[in-house]
Amino acid sequence: MLRFLLQRLALLATTLVVASFAIYSxxxxxxxxxxxxxxxxxxxxxxxxxxxxxxxxxxxPFLVRYWDWLVGALHGDLGVSIPLHQEVSTLxxxxxxxxxxxxxxxxxxxxxxxxxxxxxxxxxxxAVDGAVIVFTTISAAxxxxxxxxxxxxxxxxxxxxxxxxxxxxxxVDGFRxxxxxxxxxxxxxxxxxxxxxxxxxxxxxxxxxVQTAISxxxxxxxxxxxxxxxxxxxxxxxxxxxxxASLIALSSVVERAFALNGLGxxxxxxxxxxxxxxxxxxxxVLVVAFVVVNVIVDLxxxxxxxxxxxxxxxx
Amino acid sequence: MTALLEIxxxxxxLAVEGAQRTVLRDVSLTIGAGEAVGLVGESGSxxxxxxxxxxxxxxxxxxxxxxxxxxGRDVLALRxxxxxxxxxxxxxxxxxxxxxxxxxxxxxxFMTETLRTQRKLRRPEARRRAVALxxxxxxxxxxxxLGQHPHELSGGMLQRVMIATALLTxxxxxxxxxxxxxxxxxxxxxxxxxxxxxxxxRELALLFITHDLELAGAVCDRTAVxxxxxxxxxxxxxxxxxxxxHPYTAGLVAARPSISSTSPRLAAIPGRPxxxxxxxEGCAFAPRCGHADExxxxxxxxVATIDEGAARCHHAVALRGRLAEAxxx
Numbered sequence: 001m002l003r004f005l006l007q008r009l010a011l012l013a014t015t016l017v018v019a020s021f022a023i024y025s026x027x028x029x030x031x032x033x034x035x036x037x038x039x040x041x042x043x044x045x046x047x048x049x050x051x052x053x054x055x056x057x058x059x060x061p062f063l064v065r066y067w068d069w070l071v072g073a074l075h076g077d078l079g080v081s082i083p084l085h086q087e088v089s090t091l092x093x094x095x096x097x098x099x100x101x102x103x104x105x106x107x108x109x110x111x112x113x114x115x116x117x118x119x120x121x122x123x124x125x126x127a128v129d130g131a132v133i134v135f136t137t138i139s140a141a142x143x144x145x146x147x148x149x150x151x152x153x154x155x156x157x158x159x160x161x162x163x164x165x166x167x168x169x170x171x172v173d174g175f176r177x178x179x180x181x182x183x184x185x186x187x188x189x190x191x192x193x194x195x196x197x198x199x200x201x202x203x204x205x206x207x208x209x210v211q212t213a214i215s216x217x218x219x220x221x222x223x224x225x226x227x228x229x230x231x232x233x234x235x236x237x238x239x240x241x242x243x244x245a246s247l248i249a250l251s252s253v254v255e256r257a258f259a260l261n262g263l264g265x266x267x268x269x270x271x272x273x274x275x276x277x278x279x280x281x282x283x284x285v286l287v288v289a290f291v292v293v294n295v296i297v298d299l300x301x302x303x304x305x306x307x308x309x310x311x312x313x314x315x
Numbered sequence: 316m317t318a319l320l321e322i323x324x325x326x327x328x329l330a331v332e333g334a335q336r337t338v339l340r341d342v343s344l345t346i347g348a349g350e351a352v353g354l355v356g357e358s359g360s361x362x363x364x365x366x367x368x369x370x371x372x373x374x375x376x377x378x379x380x381x382x383x384x385x386x387g388r389d390v391l392a393l394r395x396x397x398x399x400x401x402x403x404x405x406x407x408x409x410x411x412x413x414x415x416x417x418x419x420x421x422x423x424x425f426m427t428e429t430l431r432t433q434r435k436l437r438r439p440e441a442r443r444r445a446v447a448l449x450x451x452x453x454x455x456x457x458x459x460x461l462g463q464h465p466h467e468l469s470g471g472m473l474q475r476v477m478i479a480t481a482l483l484t485x486x487x488x489x490x491x492x493x494x495x496x497x498x499x500x501x502x503x504x505x506x507x508x509x510x511x512x513x514x515x516x517r518e519l520a521l522l523f524i525t526h527d528l529e530l531a532g533a534v535c536d537r538t539a540v541x542x543x544x545x546x547x548x549x550x551x552x553x554x555x556x557x558x559x560x561h562p563y564t565a566g567l568v569a570a571r572p573s574i575s576s577t578s579p580r581l582a583a584i585p586g587r588p589x590x591x592x593x594x595x596e597g598c599a600f601a602p603r604c605g606h607a608d609e610x611x612x613x614x615x616x617x618v619a620t621i622d623e624g625a626a627r628c629h630h631a632v633a634l635r636g637r638l639a640e641a642x643x644x
Contacts (some may be wrong), residue, residue: 209413215370215430216484217402225430227417234419305419306464 008295019287020073024066069280078281083273088281092263096285097272099251099262101174105182107244114190117247118197122205123224132194140191144250148184148257155180165259179277181258185251189243196239200232206229241297245290249296263286318363319386320346320369320522321487325366326380327361335378338364340544342381343618346488349518353531353552355567356541357588362524365541366490369522370407371398385488403433405483408510410493412473416465423461426480434484449480449584452509471502478510488520496525507534528567532556540564543599544591550624560626562604565638598629606630 044052053059072079077263078088121132142150154162162180203208205228213223252264261267263282270278302308327339339361346352354362367373369383371390383390385401393401409415416425426448427441436444442461449457452475465473474494481489494510495503511534514521525531532536532552540548540555540563548561558564566584586603595602601611608630616629628634 029617188441208409208411209417211372212415213428215402215407217399217433218429219399219432220430227421231417231419246598296509307418307466 004069014293015291020284023280023283077079079277081278083275088277092281095263095266096262098260102181102251103247104245105178106185109182110188110189110193113210114193115197117194119201121198136194139187144184145253147187147255151180151184152301181254185254193240197236200235201228204228204232237300245293248289249287318345319348321384324381327364330376338544339589340591342546344539346520349520350522351535353535353538354524355528355531359590362545363492363542364525366492370405374590403484404486405488406486408477408491408494410496412477418465422463427521429484452479471498474506490522492524496574499628543594547627559638560621560624560631561628562606563600
């Protein structure tokens with residue numbers, strides 16, 4: 001177990017180094033100049049440019065700048081936002097809560113509704129299964145920005161059940177404000193998780209060991225719980241984990257649609273204003289979150305399936 | 316001997332790609348309490364389907380005709396709790412033990428599941444019984460085995476676990492569907508010996524399904540031979556080899572390689588085995604039978620009772636005594 005964890009942590013560190021380099025160099029190569037943004041289109045004097053370049057180390061060689069940034073990032077210092085003159089880590093800290101709550105809320109919806117629909121479809125062939133297929137086909141085809149607009153129109157504008165934008169204050173109000181965005185974010189992924197669950201449960205139902213359980217006189221609900229769902233949980237966990245990890249990046253669309261002050265919408269805003277330090281910082285946070293979710297899924301996977309020997313190479 | 320299991324004119328149709336296909340036709344078989352009956356036949360002859368029909372494990376949308384009675388109960392009419400209780404009295408040992416055990420649950424969980432969930436036994440008591448039965452099937456370190464998973468056990472070991480598990484609920488009838496076919500020869504002999512011992516100790520009735528005529532003869536009092544979804548011959552096992560009543564049985568006996576003599580070629584029954592749904596109008600075996608005539612091709616034979624045995628052949632009486640010779644090279 002310990003060896004497995006250490007291996008995973010080493011892998012995590014390697015992924016982060018590679019990802020950080022990719023992020024840093026991509027933005028380095030991107031068109032646009034932070035000084036132009038800073039000076040707001042006016043042509044500054046060469047002296048002023050020199051001062052600014054010196055202040056933000058813009059003239060250092062690429063690798064030196066990357067190294068400084070990486071060392072800083074390891075100490076929690078992600079640099080300074082050039083347009084806002086604020087610490088990037090502070091800017092991120094102010095917004096990370098909203099995104100985390102949104103993603104967690106959407107993850108719960110995906111797991112409950114997606115897995116629930118999948119089980120329902122697999123166990124009730126016919127009309128119920130047909131309804132599940134129709135629903136998941138529609139929701140899979142619906143991009144989250146379209147889902148956001150539809151949900152806003154129906155539940156916020158016409159019915160007035162939920163607020164249309166903002167994060168609200170307090171826990172209950174916060175929930176109310178996050179419900180529509182979380183649904184919009186979850187909708188596409190629900191389809192995927194439901195379909196995988198349906199296929200996995202179907203597959204397990206047809207297995208010989210399930211027949212053994214039935215031949216031994218174990219009641220069907222217990223067979224489903226103890227043998228079908230328990231085994232189907234393995235593929236479901238893999239897909240649900242990957243889906244939830246990808247929500248972090250997808251959240252930008254929904255956050256903008258619902259005017260939530262989260263990391264995703266801020267990432268888009270920062271990229272538009274060439275605020276490179278912020279883009280790099282947020283990207284790094286997203287990569288870390290993605291990798292951490294994957295490590296958690298790997299650990300879960302190993303506990304769910306005893307055949308996956310911890311710490312050994314997959315064959 | 317009182318009949319424990321009575322199968323009467325059982326017929327089964329399965330839905331295959333929209334069409335109903337007959338897999339069993341007029342199967343009648345009786346097993347007395349404590350009696351061992353062998354069911355022999357080629358792949359696709361309907362042996363497994365018969366056992367599955369007895370344990371009500373046929374696929375959905377199967378049509379079943381005839382009757383199955385267990386200890387006077389109408390098996391085909393059982394529902395819900397009554398069906399589950401019945402399944403506790405009739406244990407099934409499957410061919411592929413690895414596929415038939417849940418890979419993510421421990422041996423201990425697998426073995427004691429029925430005792431805990433159906434018989435409401437407490438876990439320590441259920442485990443104690445499991446360890447005791449494991450010792451009976453020759454697994455001494457049972458306590459350790461209970462904590463292991465199926466993939467950590469060898470095939471032979473796992474099949475012994477399956478047998479022990481089947482016996483844990485103290486059934487009265489054991490349906491063994493080729494329990495040793497997936498094992499190598501030495502392990503096969505071991506597992507068969509264990510199965511036979513335990514069965515005799517417990518006076519357990521056995522329906523033993525195999526494609527091995529000799530093995531069935533060694534374990535069973537009586538053997539039934541199946542061909543194309545029908546039982547073509549039933550006879551005391553020790554008579555089957557030297558005095559077969561049906562040309563098909565004689566062909567099977569002759570196809571066994573002999574240990575005592577060498578011959579350049581093994582005798583084989585010409586043609587290929589048929590499934591029940593593709594059997595011709597008359598006798599299903601007629602196209603491959605050296606004794607077949609117009610009568611065999613035209614009409615389906617009934618079961619003729621001869622000397623405590625039974626054969627589904629028009630010429631059974633006429634061919635009596637000549638069949639074993641006919642195939643001998």
